[in-house]
Amino acid sequence: MFAADLLVFSSILSAAWGQSVLSVSLPKTLNSTSGSCLLIPCLFNISKEKENILDSSPEATWRRGSLWSLYDTDRFTIDHRQKEPVMEVLGDLRKKNCTSVMRNLTSLHSDRYYFRIQAENFGATGTRAVHINVSDSLAEPNVTVPVLREGEEVNLTCTAPAPCPSHPPNVIWAPALGGDVTQRTQLNADGTQTVSAILNFVPSFHHHELKVNCVSIHPLHREDRPLLSHKMVILSVEYPPKETWISLTGLVWLGDKVTLTCQSNANPPAVHRWFKKRAGVEEELGISHVLSFTAAHENTGEYICEAQNQYGAMNSTNLQITVIGQSVQFHQCYTSVFLKHFGPIAFLFAIYSSFVKLVGETRVALLKFKYCSNREKMCL
Numbered sequence: 001m002f003a004a005d006l007l008v009f010s011s012i013l014s015a016a017w018g019q020s021v022l023s024v025s026l027p028k029t030l031n032s033t034s035g036s037c038l039l040i041p042c043l044f045n046i047s048k049e050k051e052n053i054l055d056s057s058p059e060a061t062w063r064r065g066s067l068w069s070l071y072d073t074d075r076f077t078i079d080h081r082q083k084e085p086v087m088e089v090l091g092d093l094r095k096k097n098c099t100s101v102m103r104n105l106t107s108l109h110s111d112r113y114y115f116r117i118q119a120e121n122f123g124a125t126g127t128r129a130v131h132i133n134v135s136d137s138l139a140e141p142n143v144t145v146p147v148l149r150e151g152e153e154v155n156l157t158c159t160a161p162a163p164c165p166s167h168p169p170n171v172i173w174a175p176a177l178g179g180d181v182t183q184r185t186q187l188n189a190d191g192t193q194t195v196s197a198i199l200n201f202v203p204s205f206h207h208h209e210l211k212v213n214c215v216s217i218h219p220l221h222r223e224d225r226p227l228l229s230h231k232m233v234i235l236s237v238e239y240p241p242k243e244t245w246i247s248l249t250g251l252v253w254l255g256d257k258v259t260l261t262c263q264s265n266a267n268p269p270a271v272h273r274w275f276k277k278r279a280g281v282e283e284e285l286g287i288s289h290v291l292s293f294t295a296a297h298e299n300t301g302e303y304i305c306e307a308q309n310q311y312g313a314m315n316s317t318n319l320q321i322t323v324i325g326q327s328v329q330f331h332q333c334y335t336s337v338f339l340k341h342f343g344p345i346a347f348l349f350a351i352y353s354s355f356v357k358l359v360g361e362t363r364v365a366l367l368k369f370k371y372c373s374n375r376e377k378m379c380l
Contacts (some may be wrong), residue, residue, distance in 0.1 A: 021047040024098065024115045024126030027190045030163065031133045033227060034106050035220035037164035040130060041090065041191020042098035042115055050122065058119035060098055062090045066110045087111045093117070099191070103166075105134045126339045138229035139214045141171065148203045150239035150311070153196050158214030160229070162193040170217040171197035177207065205239040208267055240312025241266035246305050247320045252295055254325040260291040262305035262316065270307035277302040277318070 025043045034039035046054070086104050091097030098115050112129040141160040148154055162168045162185065173181055179201025186194050197214065215230040244264040252258055262272040274285040278301035285291060293299055300313075302318040 022124035026130045029131045032138045032163040038102045040100045051117040052132035061116050063114045105261045110134045140231040148237045159196040160216035162195045167219045173199045174213045177201045203237045208237040210235045241270045241307035241314040244307040244314045244315045256295045270309045273306045275304045
């Protein structure tokens, strides 16, 4: 029992001592895909009294799992032999560069990994781990779309991670909108890499609400078929009013309700202003999408709608409105009057015809009846 406790205590002391002489700088989290590889950017520092081991071709390895169980090498090998990825240190250890690559990844390789350096009579493991996530699917690429204005040249940027620099993704735009696409590989501050596709084009109002896809195509080691990921964006192009017109509902008769609607194609939506021309004089009627009025003879004239936003203005074609029927006349004539008794009640009947005449038109005559109560002397 004492020997076992002593062994554990010695392991803890050894780990603590190793931590004091080795510090490692690497990203906190890295993501990759099953069947691909993963570059692990890594730099380290070692205490000055131990720097001489860098000239003796030390061995660099990566350990996974809990820091305090790393030193049980036999247990580590048994537990993880079937799960271990292929690891290769690419960096120059003499320059304190421990950058490494993991190959043939599967989701079983998701774990925490610690860098370890060993030489004769020396061994130290960094206390900072990189958490590696290996997924069977890809995350969406990142898309940057600036404000789009008609006629102004812009760049749409689509960026996908390149966890395996030896097999970078191919990033494309579909459709390309008649523009030029440039691919660019960027080294980030933490040592990771990304690939961007930059689409340069000049938007027009025809591109408004158009669906555009950014597609990243990732080659894999384990099979010929690549893995795809995409993100769709709907373009919003700002432009001055187009195709401004007036729609008319209702009959334009004297006294009728008239509704004029101004419609235009603009982004952002236009403000609509109404004008009326009559006898060469133009009158502003107000600001509204819809103009309503009860038809009177003074409403006769040409109506114009102006649509305007911050990018420009456009007028509709003139709409001529002529109000029909400018006066109304009523004519009545009684044709007969007679008294009729029904028991104690006497009814006085007056039969007359009513004619409604509009200028230029005579409408149908209506036959109506009136009756009066003799007892109540009331006419209804």
